[in-house]
Amino acid sequence: xxxxxxxxxxxxxxxxxxxxxxxxxxxxxxxxxxxxxxxxxxxxxxxxxxxxxxxxxxxxxxxxxxxxxxxxxxxxxxxxxxxxxxxxxxxxxxxxxxxxxxxxxxxxxxxxxxxxxxxxxxxxxxxxxxxxxxxxxxxxxxxxxxxxxxxxxxxxxxxxxxxxxxxxxxxxxxxxxxxxxxxxxxxxxxxxxxxxxxxxxxxxxxxxxxxxxxxxxxxxxxxxxxxxxxxxxxxxxxxxxxxxxxxxxxxxxxxxxxxxxxxxxxxxxxxxxxxxxxxxxxxxxxxxxxxxxxxxxxxxxxxxxxxxxxxxxxxxxxxxxxxxxxxxxxxxxxxxxxxxxxxxxxxxxxxxxxxxxxxxxxxxxxxxxxxxxxxx
Amino acid sequence: xxxxxxxxxxxxxxxxxxxxxxxxxxxxxxxxxxxxxxxxxxxxxxxxxxxxxxxxxxxxxxxxxxxxxxxxxxxxxxxxxxxxxxxxxxxxxxxxxxxxxxxxxxxxxxxxxxxxxxxxxxxxxxxxxxxxxxxxxxxxxxxxxxxxxxxxxxxxxxxxxxxxxxxxxxxxxxxxxxxxxxxxxxxxxxxxxxxxxxxxxxxxxxxxxxxxxxxxxxxxxxxxxxxxxxxxxxxxxxxxxxxxxxxxxxxxxxxxxxxxxxxxxxxxxxxxxxxxxxxxxxxxxxxxxxxxxxxxxxxxxxxxxxxxxxxxxxxxxxxxxxxxxxx
Numbered sequence: 282x283x284x285x286x287x288x289x290x291x292x293x294x295x296x297x298x299x300x301x302x303x304x305x306x307x308x309x310x311x312x313x314x315x316x317x318x319x320x321x322x323x324x325x326x327x328x329x330x331x332x333x334x335x336x337x338x339x340x341x342x343x344x345x346x347x348x349x350x351x352x353x354x355x356x357x358x359x360x361x362x363x364x365x366x367x368x369x370x371x372x373x374x375x376x377x378x379x380x381x382x383x384x385x386x387x388x389x390x391x392x393x394x395x396x397x398x399x400x401x402x403x404x405x406x407x408x409x410x411x412x413x414x415x416x417x418x419x420x421x422x423x424x425x426x427x428x429x430x431x432x433x434x435x436x437x438x439x440x441x442x443x444x445x446x447x448x449x450x451x452x453x454x455x456x457x458x459x460x461x462x463x464x465x466x467x468x469x470x471x472x473x474x475x476x477x478x479x480x481x482x483x484x485x486x487x488x489x490x491x492x493x494x495x496x497x498x499x500x501x502x503x504x505x506x507x508x509x510x511x512x513x514x515x516x517x518x519x520x521x522x523x524x525x526x527x528x529x530x531x532x533x534x535x536x537x538x539x540x541x542x543x544x545x546x547x548x549x550x551x552x553x554x555x556x557x558x559x560x561x562x563x564x565x566x567x568x569x570x571x572x573x574x575x576x577x578x579x580x581x582x583x584x585x586x587x588x589x590x591x592x593x594x595x596x597x598x599x600x601x602x603x604x605x606x607x608x609x610x611x612x613x614x615x616x617x618x619x620x621x622x623x624x625x626x627x628x629x630x631x632x633x634x635x636x637x638x639x640x641x642x643x644x645x646x647x648x649x650x651x652x653x654x655x656x657x
Numbered sequence: 658x659x660x661x662x663x664x665x666x667x668x669x670x671x672x673x674x675x676x677x678x679x680x681x682x683x684x685x686x687x688x689x690x691x692x693x694x695x696x697x698x699x700x701x702x703x704x705x706x707x708x709x710x711x712x713x714x715x716x717x718x719x720x721x722x723x724x725x726x727x728x729x730x731x732x733x734x735x736x737x738x739x740x741x742x743x744x745x746x747x748x749x750x751x752x753x754x755x756x757x758x759x760x761x762x763x764x765x766x767x768x769x770x771x772x773x774x775x776x777x778x779x780x781x782x783x784x785x786x787x788x789x790x791x792x793x794x795x796x797x798x799x800x801x802x803x804x805x806x807x808x809x810x811x812x813x814x815x816x817x818x819x820x821x822x823x824x825x826x827x828x829x830x831x832x833x834x835x836x837x838x839x840x841x842x843x844x845x846x847x848x849x850x851x852x853x854x855x856x857x858x859x860x861x862x863x864x865x866x867x868x869x870x871x872x873x874x875x876x877x878x879x880x881x882x883x884x885x886x887x888x889x890x891x892x893x894x895x896x897x898x899x900x901x902x903x904x905x906x907x908x909x910x911x912x913x914x915x916x917x918x919x920x921x922x923x924x925x926x927x928x929x930x931x932x933x934x935x936x937x938x939x940x941x942x943x944x945x946x947x948x949x950x951x952x953x954x955x956x957x958x959x960x961x962x963x964x965x966x967x968x969x970x971x972x973x974x975x976x977x978x979x980x981x982x983x984x
Contacts, residue, residue, distance in 0.1 A: 291766070405885070405896075411894030460894025468874035470809075620808030628817045629692070629875060 307334050307553045310372040311380045313351075313438050314429065315413070316422030317403065318387040320357035325399070327364045328355040328385075328423040330437070331372065351437060353427050361402045378409040382438045384459045385478065386415070388514070388521065397466055397519025411460035414445050417521055418478040425478060428507045445476070448510060452531035452540035455513045466519040469633055470619040471538040475514040476532065477524055480507060483646035486561075518615045532604040535597075536560060536575055536616045536648075542582070547593045554593070554652065564621040568592040571644035573605070573618050578651050585654040598650045609642045660925035660936060662842040663798040666780020668854045671839035673783040674918040676856040677911035678735075678831045680865050681742065683824055685886045690824035692815035695863045701828025702859045704964065705836065706852065708829075711838045711971035713848045714774040722930060727970035728841065729926035731834045731963055736919035737950035740764055743912040744951075747806060749906055758952065760799075764916065765948055770863070772924050774940050776842065779914075779921055786910060793903045798868065804895045805871040827881045830963025832859075837967060838942060840921040841929070872896060920947055 316328035331352045356371045358364035384403070386602040390396060404411050418425040448454040455474040465473035465539035485517050513525035513533065523534065534540040545552050561576040577597075581590055608614060619637050626632040662670075678782040680699070690697050715721045744760040751760075771779055836855055845851055873889040877973055891904055924943040928934055 406886075410892050410898060413894075458894060463894070464874050464876070467876040469877075470874060505834055617808070620806070620811075622807070624811040626812045628814045629814050630817060632812050 302382055308374055309373040309377045311377045312382060314383045314385065314441075315378070315381050315409075316355075316385045316387075316402075317390060317399070318422040319390045320395065321395065322357060324357055324359040324425065325361050326355060326357040327361075327363045327368050328353060328426050329372070329376075330426050330429065331404045332437070349525060353423075354468050355423050363523045365406070378406060380438070381409060381413045382441050384413045384415050385418050385425055386420055386475075387425075388524075390408055390422075391417045391475070391514065391516075391521035396521070400463055400466050400519055404459065407647060411458065413459050414441065415457045415459040415475045415634075416478040417475045418480075420480060425480060425508060428480060430507065432646050444510070449539065452534040452543045453512075453527060454510050455525075455530055455534060456539050457513070462516070466516070469629065469637075470623065472518075472613050472615045473516045473616050474525070474530075474584075474615050475508055475516065475521070477512040477514050478510050478531075480509070515608070515611070515613050515615060519639060522569060522611055522613060529601070529604050529607075532601050535577060536562075536601060536605075543595060545593060547589060547596050548649045549587060552584055552589065552593050552652075554579045555582055557653075562616070563623055564618050564625075566622065566625050566640075569640065571622070572647065573641070573642045573644045574647040574649070575601070575616075576649045576651070577601075578653075580653050580655050582598060582655055584640065587654070590652045590654060594650045594652050597652075598648045601648045601650070602646050605646045605648070607644075609644070612638050612642055614638060614641045625627065660776065660842070660928045661774035662839065662925070663780065664843050664845055664850075665956065666777045666783070667839040667843035667845065668780075668850075669783035669787060670776070670780045670914070670918050671835050672854050672858040673911070674835045674915045675832055675855060676717070676862050676865070677915035678739075679828055679859065679862040681739075681912065681915075682827060683862075684866060684869055685746075685883060686742070686873060687824055687827060688886045689816050689820045689972070691816075691820075692813055692870060693821035694824060694870070695866045696814070697821050698859050698862050698866065699823030700825035701832055702855060704829035705826060705832040706857075708833045708857075708964065708968050708971055709836050709840065709851055710848050711968070712833075712840050713846055714849060715971055715975060716841055716844055717846050721970075724837075724970045725841065725926055727922055727929045727966055728834065728838050729930060730769050731830075731967070732838055732919045732923040732926060733946055734950060735831070735834060735857040735946045736768075736916060736923055738856055739912065739916045739919060740768075740947055743909070743916055745883065746887060746912065747909065749884055750891065757966060761951060763919065764913070765944060767913060768917055768920045768947070769940070769944055771921055772936075776921060776925060783914060783918075786914060790911075792866075797857065797900055797903055797907070800900055801868070801872065801896050805868070806874070807871055809871050809874045810867065810931060830967065833964060833967045835918070835922075837971075838919075838926060840975055842922065842925050854964060855964060920944070923947070 286339075310329075310331045312329040312331055314328075314330035316326075318326045318328070320326035331354065333350055333352055345357065356364055356367035356373045358367050386396070390399075403409065416418065429437065431437055431440050434443065445454065449456045454476045457475050459472070462473045462475060511530075512527050513530040514521050515523045516526055531540065531543055535543075535556070540556060542553065542555045545554055554651060557578040557580055560578075563574045565572040565574070570577065581593075584590065605616065608616070614637070622635075622637055622640075623632050626635065679698050683690055683697055687694075712724065713983045715724055740761055741757070743764055744757045747760045748755055748757050772873045832855060836851060839845070840851060857908060869890060872895055876885075891908065892901060898905070923946075924936075927939045927943060928936065931939075
């Protein structure tokens with residue numbers, strides 16, 4: 282008994298992490314949203330959204346209006362490390378990046394040649410866990426983050442998580458985390474995709490961006506938030522090359538098996554479709570000739586009209602083939618075909634020297650869609 | 658300090674130590690092997706078997722001071738390396754910036770306690786750990802299941818056969834040190850039993866390696882640093898955040914057990930080399946040597962030399978063939 286007590290006492294002396302007051306929740310600045318942008322001076326500007334632990338009406342708070350439960354801080358530096366150091370000072374507390382839910386990069390910076398290196402610097406930041414969602418925003422990241430609001434929930438962190446989960450399940454946005462961006466940029470497989478974020482300027486309804494053809498407005502869509510997330514951002518070798526519309530994003534999610542239920546318009550008639558299994562993707566290599574094949578199996582939730590479903594099969598296959606060809610023209614491959622092609626090579630060096638992107642851009646694309654009625 | 662090791666304790670503790678050593682060595686310390694790591698583990702087992710057979714024969718024939726010395730020095734050196742590696746790993750997951758040297762102190766206390774309690778206590782704790790490891794690992798696999806990408810296992814040879822062979826030589830060296838020390842200290846003479854236990858350990862390592870490879874893809878050469886590899890293992894951004902705790906527990910407990918086993922083995926082997934030395938001075942000497950070697954900067958990598966050295970040591974017939982040495 283004495284030995285046990287002695288052992289426990291000695292062990293307690295080793296709990297050095299519990300000493301002092303710096304570890305207390307109120308004494309840390311938990312960043313929920315991190316924004317990265319090009320500073321006016323040409324360096325890097327970082328913006329963070331931090332919850333205020335305490336009364337929202339705290340008269341000592343700076344930054345936003347004192348009634349807001351969140352604080353937005355910005356700091357610039359010559360590079361990322363310096364900007365982060367300046368932000369440490371601006372936060373006036375120990376900056377804790379372990380709860381970052383969203384990383385937002387401006388479109389201008391994401392398209393910059395220096396962005397690939399910046400991705401690595403951010404991913405390697407101590408205790409920045411890269412499970413955060415990744416958004417490329419229109420305009421300035423600071424402006425985008427300042428305008429974020431809580432619409433239905435009580436906390437921004439759960440609001441963002443619930444919203445992205447809902448959007449991703451229906452194919453409105455890709456399932457994109459910063460970790461996916463980092464790994465895809467540094468590895469030898471398919472290219473990554475980010476979520477596209479834009480500001481509702483109120484000049485045109487959000488419905489305009491849901492259709493690919495902006496002249497076709499079916500109805501006004503009233504949204505409560507000034508910050509919208511719809512569509513994706515396509516990356517090649519760590520740089521953004523193009524925005525994806527909502528329709529293209531849905532196609533991408535379908536081909537990568539990341540959408541559960543979605544609606545598809547066939548000549549004015551809308552079908553509600555669900556995926557049965559993940560798409561079967563095959564890549565055949567025959568010398569320099571590459572054939573890429575994808576088989577999708579879907580079920581129609583609300584229609585048993587075989588003629589309509591046959592038309593939907595053809596239309597969906599054509600839409601997906603057009604999307605893949607568009608990406609071939611850009612030299613980008615975000616569909617996961619590279620992972621299939623890599624199976625044909627024994628070593629990393631041989632795979633790299635094959636130059637998958639060059640072969641993909643001339644590949645033959647075959648997309649098969651099979652839609653079954655839910656009635657059988 | 659008890660320098661005896663029963664056969665059941667040897668099986669459990671050496672098996673757990675081999676799992677930790679191979680996994681750390683091939684996935685964190687030698688990431689140039691990457692996709693080929695599972696093959697390196699398998700080839701390493703095959704390369705180690707002839708040397709282990711020679712060590713089993715040596716165990717039957719009595720004291721072999723040269724072999725004992727070679728194993729003693731290798732165990733102590735590896736323990737020093739693992740002390741540094743464990744402290745470094747802890748500094749990566751710690752909330753504050755803590756010097757690695759400070760983190761070594763509680764580890765040395767734990768090692769000292771193990772040396773005091775002896776080999777059978779180490780074996781008993783290994784058996785308890787194995788029982789906890791399985792459900793923890795099942796929980797991790799269950800929640801990581803949607804995130805596994807089998808396609809990332811290819812290209813299957815990673816950076817090439819040269820890397821795989823390097824990895825297999827290193828793996829063989831580690832297996833021989835841990836397995837060889839356990840064999841000599843428990844007096845195991847049945848080579849089949851040794852094969853069986855190590856094969857199970859290497860199979861478990863192979864599975865862990867495949868699971869890890871499916872969680873983060875092979876990256877370019879610049880992404881091969883230890884810290885990057887630890888991040889990819891423990892906080893890779895793809896696994897749910899709540900899995901960090903079980904994964905850190907599995908990793909840290911495994912590393913601690915490995916450190917304790919190698920240190921205890923070095924201390925017990927020292928007592929075999931110098932039979933007149935009692936347990937307490939042997940333990941203090943071993944602990945001091947391990948701590949000192951961990952603090953000194955290492956410029957030479959001995960990993961590739963371990964297997965050849967062990968092979969020579971097992972073959973050299975130094976020492977009279979006295980009465981059979983019991984564990």
